Amino acid sequence: MIIVMKSGTPEPEIEQVCETMVAWGFSPEKIVGKHKVVIGLVGDTVDLDPLQIQENNSWIEQVLRVEQPFKRASRDYRHGEASEVVIETPNGPVAIGEHHPVVVVAGPCSVENEAMIIGTAQRVKAAGAKFLRGGAYKPRTSPYAFQGHGESALELLAAAREATGLGIITEVMDGADLEKIALVADVIQVGARNMQNFSLLKQVGQQDKPVLLKRGMAATIEDWLMAAEYILAAGNSQVILCERGIRTFDRQYTRNTLDLSCIPVLRQLTHLPIMIDPSHGTGWAAYVPTMAKAALAAGTDSLMIEVHPNPPKALSDGPQSLTPDQFDQLMAELAVIGNAVARWPEKAPELAGVL
Amino acid sequence: MIIVMKSGTPEPEIEQVCETMVAWGFSPEKIVGKHKVVIGLVGDTVDLDPLQIQENNSWIEQVLRVEQPFKRASRDYRHGEASEVVIETPNGPVAIGEHHPVVVVAGPCSVENEAMIIGTAQRVKAAGAKFLRGGAYKPRTSPYAFQGHGESALELLAAAREATGLGIITEVMDGADLEKIALVADVIQVGARNMQNFSLLKQVGQQDKPVLLKRGMAATIEDWLMAAEYILAAGNSQVILCERGIRTFDRQYTRNTLDLSCIPVLRQLTHLPIMIDPSHGTGWAAYVPTMAKAALAAGTDSLMIEVHPNPPKALSDGPQSLTPDQFDQLMAELAVIGNAVARWPEKAPELAGVL
C-alpha cells in the first residue's frame, strides 16, 4: 500500500500518519519527492482497505493499492497453476479447465415441459454437449413475465439427467431453494443479477456442489473475482467464472457487449476456469455462432449455448436460442477450430439419430 | 406494439404474423410503407414481451413497444398524481413526497456501538434529520471486510430510535433476516446490489413496512421502475426510489456518477417519491454538500447523507461521511435553498447543544 501525501503537507502530519501505521503493525517507509511525500507500507496489507487509511488524515491525497484484493482466487495462490473443476455426471466425470478440451453446456433458457427438456437434452448430447442447462427459477425484469416452473421444473431436469446422463446446470435465486436445487443440479449457477448478492454467495460457498458464477453486467473483473472470493472463502473451491456480456452505451444491435478480452486477463489474474455465454452475451441467435467461435479461439474452457426446440414458442429468451439443427451446425464449425487449436474432444460424438 | 417486417418480406409471411396476432387476441393493422410493412397491434399489449413476438417469424425486423412495461409504478396509474409515503415514527408521522418538505435521512454507514449510534442520532436529529440510517448487515465487495454487526446492531438501532424518536432506515440483504429487521426498521432498504434480487423484492413486497429501493449501479430507469413494480405487484405500495450514483467510464475522481436528471425523468414516469444519496453518489465527503444542494434545487423529495462522529475511524465508508459539524453546516446551507424553493420544513430545528 502506498500513501501519497498532498503537496505542502506539514511534517507533523506526515509523522502522524507514519505513527498510525506503526500502531497498525506496518513499517512505513518515506520517500521525499520533489513535490510530494510518499509513504510505502511494509507488512501484510492484503486485507487492508485503502479507504480506511485515507480517512486517517485529511492531508492524504490518495492511497494506492499494490497488492490485489483477492487471495484465494488469485493465480499466485496456486503458484501460477490453473485449477480445474471436475464434475461427476452420470456419464462420468467432466473436467473444466485450461488443460482440458472445451466443455459445451447447452439447453433452453427455461424448462417448459418434459418432452421439451428431454428432447432437447438428447439432441444436445448427440451433438457433443456434456451438460444441460435449463432454468427452473428465472430472474425476469418484469414481475408479469414467466418466472419459471420452480420445483416441478427441477423434477423434469432430474428426468432429463436420468434419460441422457448429462450433468445439470441450473440457477439458484434464493438461498431457501438451495437444498432442493442441489439434489438435482451438478453445478449451481449464480446469475449475473445476483453476482453481488453476498448472502447467496456465502450460502453457495457453504455447500459442496460446484458453482458457476456469472459476471454482473456492470461488474469489473476485480468485482467478479471478489465475488468468487466470497465463495472460495466460505469453503467451496469449485468455482467456474462465466462471462455473459457487460452493459455499455451501445445496446441497439446487441443486448450486451461480450467482453472476450476477459479471457486473457483472467488467465493472468486467476487460476479459476472460464466459461463464455455468447447467447446472453449478444442476445440474438444470429450472432451466437460467430462469438462462440471467437471465444474458442480466445481460449475459453467452456461454452454455454442456449438451444430450444422451437425458439418462437419459447417462454423466455427465444431470440437468442439456437434450434437443435443450428446447434449441430455450430458444433461442427466449432470442431474445426477446436481441432486446429487442440482444445476439442478427441472423438467427435456421432451425430446419430438419437431422436 | 408495432411489428416492423424486413424489406422484401413475402406477403404470406406477413399474413402468417397477422394470423398469429389474431390468435393471440390482438387486432393487427397493416401499414404498407415504401420499403417496409409495419403492423400495429391493437389490444391490451402491456404484458406482452416484444421478444416473444419477434420469435414468431424470421421476417420480423424489430418489435417496438409503445406502452411502458410498468403499470403500478407509472404516473398514469394514479392519473398523473404523485403518491406519498407516510411513515409513522416515534416523533410522529413523516410524509415523503412531491407535495411535502424535503425529508433528510442521516447517519453512519454501519452501526458500530451504542455510544456512536445514539450520539450520531442525537446530532442529526438536532440538525433537522427525521430518520436515522445505519447498517446492521453490510454488503461489502470483499469477504474480508467488516460485514456489519448484524442482530446486535439492530438492537442498537432500536435504542437510538427510542432515545431520539427518529425513524430507522436499514438494509436487508437476505429474506431470512426480514422479520427481525422489520421489528426495528421503519423503512426497509433494498441496496443497489440487490435491486434485481427478485426473490428479495417479492419478499419485501409481501410485508408492510415501506421500502427504500436503491437504484442498481447499471440499472436503467426502466429496470429500476420494473424492480419497484415487483414490490408494488406483491402488494406493498409504499416504495421510495433512491438514486445513489451509476457506474460510468469515469471513476477516477468520483466513485459513481450521480444521475440527478433522474429526478425530472421520474416525475414524468412515476408517482413514487424520490430520494437522493449524494454520499454514495460521489464517494467523497468533499463533494457531498454540493451535490445535496443540487439535488434539492432539482426537486428531490428526500436526501440521504452519511454522517459519522469520527470518519477516520469508521468501519466502513469513512471517506464519504460528513462529521456532525459538517452536517450542521450542510443543513444550514440546504435551508437557504430549501426555503427559496419552498421545500424546507417551516421551523428550523434548534441546533441546540444536544450532546
Added chain:
Amino acid sequence: MIIVMKSGTPEPEIEQVCETMVAWGFSPEKIVGKHKVVIGLVGDTVDLDPLQIQENNSWIEQVLRVEQPFKRASRDYRHGEASEVVIETPNGPVAIGEHHPVVVVAGPCSVENEAMIIGTAQRVKAAGAKFLRGGAYKPRTSPYAFQGHGESALELLAAAREATGLGIITEVMDGADLEKIALVADVIQVGARNMQNFSLLKQVGQQDKPVLLKRGMAATIEDWLMAAEYILAAGNSQVILCERGIRTFDRQYTRNTLDLSCIPVLRQLTHLPIMIDPSHGTGWAAYVPTMAKAALAAGTDSLMIEVHPNPPKALSDGPQSLTPDQFDQLMAELAVIGNAVARWPEKAPELAGVL
C-alpha cells in the same frame, strides 16, 4: 511516479530498473515490501509517461502516477486561486468565474435567418442573458442533415451582436474557418466531438479569443483537462470548460447523462471557470429548467441554454430548445436560487417588452 515490481522479481532486474531511472535523471528509492518491491522516483516526473517506464522491464507490474498530468490547467498552477475569463462585449466586459455572478448564454442551436436570430437575441437579452449562442457550422451525425448556414450565418450573428450588444459564442469545426469566425465571435466554441481534435486545439490555442471547450461524451475529467492543457500550452489562457452530458448505458429518457458532480471535482483540480449546458445534457426541453437550477445550486459559473422562437420549426435540436417565454420563466426561477446563494446579478434585468 511509483514503480511496482512483480512478486519474485530477481534482484538484478530491480537494479536494472533503478539504473535506467538514474540514467533518465531521477533518484530511485526502493521499498522492500513483504511480497513486492516498490521503487519511488524522485525528480521532475510530471512530463513522464507511465507507459514509457512500464516498457523498460517485463518484471514491472505497474507504474502509478503520483503527479497529475496537467500543469497549466491545475489549481496548483495558480496556487489554489480560481481564474476568471473576462470577455469584452459591446455591452461591456463580462467576467466568468467563481467569484462572479452566474453568466447565462442563450440562443438557438443553429442560426436560421436574420429575423429569428435578432428576435431571439433581443428576447434572451431582455431576460438577462449576456451572450448569444448560435451555430453557423453544425456538427451533425448525418451527412444528410442541415449542416448550418456557414459564412452567411456568421454575418447574421454579427448583426445580432450589433443589434443587442450581446457577446457571441459560436463553434469552430475546421481550423480553416477560424479566422473568419474570430472576426464575429467573442468566444470560440470547440464542440464535444472535437474535444480531442488536437490540431484544432492547437489552432484555437494560438489565437486570442477565449475558448469554450465542451467535454467529449466519453471524455474523463482528466482527458478534458488535458485537452484544455493543449490550448493553454499553445498560449491562450482564456479557457472555459463546458459540461454537456456524458454517454452512459441509459439513453432511453435523456440523450446524455449530465454529470453535475464535475463541478466540485473541477473546483479541486483546476482554476478554470465552468459552464453547464443542460440542453444538450438532457436533450429534452422538459428537463432543462430542473437541471439548470441544480447546476446553479451546485455552483456553476455559467449556464448555456438553448432557446428557439419556435422549437417545432427548428432546423436542429428543437426538442431541447425552450421558447423565449419558457426562458423568461426559467430565468425568474433561477433568480430565486441564484439570489439565495448570492451568485445572481444584483439588478434583475427588466423583462420589458423588447419585442
Added chain:
Amino acid sequence: MIIVMKSGTPEPEIEQVCETMVAWGFSPEKIVGKHKVVIGLVGDTVDLDPLQIQENNSWIEQVLRVEQPFKRASRDYRHGEASEVVIETPNGPVAIGEHHPVVVVAGPCSVENEAMIIGTAQRVKAAGAKFLRGGAYKPRTSPYAFQGHGESALELLAAAREATGLGIITEVMDGADLEKIALVADVIQVGARNMQNFSLLKQVGQQDKPVLLKRGMAATIEDWLMAAEYILAAGNSQVILCERGIRTFDRQYTRNTLDLSCIPVLRQLTHLPIMIDPSHGTGWAAYVPTMAKAALAAGTDSLMIEVHPNPPKALSDGPQSLTPDQFDQLMAELAVIGNAVARWPEKAPELAGVL
C-alpha cells in the same frame, strides 16, 4: 417512421399532426390502439429526422424510426452483397473484404527513424503482412508527449514502401496535411478521436485514396456507420471500418473493451470490409495474440497489429507493441486458425532471414 401520440391526445391534435405530415409529402396512416393512437408515415422517410417530427406537437410521445439512417453504407444499398476495397501496392493489388483472405497490417505506432521503420517493414513483410502502419502525425492525450515526426516521417514511410513494396497506412489529423499524406499513403486513416470530425470526413471523402475509419471510443455502431456515410456521400466508396476498442466502466486491466461482436453485427448492416485492431483494443501486448485469434475466428477481413523492434524504447504505445519475434509467432498461430476457417493466404510467406 412511426409517430406515437400520448394517451388522451385530443382528436384535433392528431389531425394537426396528420395534416403536417401530408404537407411534408407523406401519407399518414392512423392506428387507434386501446390506449394510444399511432401514426405510420408512408413515403421516403430515410432523410427525415425523428426529432424534427417530435417538435411539431407536444402531444407526440415518441417517434420511432423504421428505416436505418445510413444509405450508402447499408448492406441493402448493394442488395446484400459485400463490397471489397482493392488497394494498389508496389507488391501488387491487395483486396480487403469478406471473400478474400485476411489481410494483416503491422508496424509501429510512430515512425521513429529510417533504420527502425525499414527494419520493421522488412520483418513484418517476411512474416506475411501486406501493409505497414506507422504514425507521422500522432494524436496524444498530452500536449507534452511526442507528437510524431510529421513530414519527415512521411518520407521515411515512402522509403519503407520502396524498400519492401508494402502498402502504407498512416493517419491524418488535419485536413491541411491531407495532400502530402496522400502522396505517400496507400490508405488514409481517420483515428478514433476524429471519427466525428465531420470536416475531416468530408475532406477524406473528396479525395481518392481508400480510407480506414476507426471507431470512436464512445461511438455506437450507428454513429460509426453514419461517419462512414459522410465519406461515402462525399464520393469516396473505398472505406474500411476498424474496431479498436470502446470505452466501458472497466479500464483496470485493459485500456479499452474490444467489441468483437461488431463483426457479425456489421455483416448484417453494411457491405463495408472490417478490420480489427487488438493492439489498441486491449492496450497490452500480452493480450494481443489472443484477441487477434478471436477476431480471425469471428470473421474479420483484416487485422492491424502494432509491432516495434524494441517496445521498451518506443516513443509511443510501447506496452501494446509486439516484438518482430512475437509477431512471427503470432502469424504462425493465426495461420493455424486461418487455414482451418479458409481465410488465410494460400502460400505462407517464407520466414526467411530478411534482416
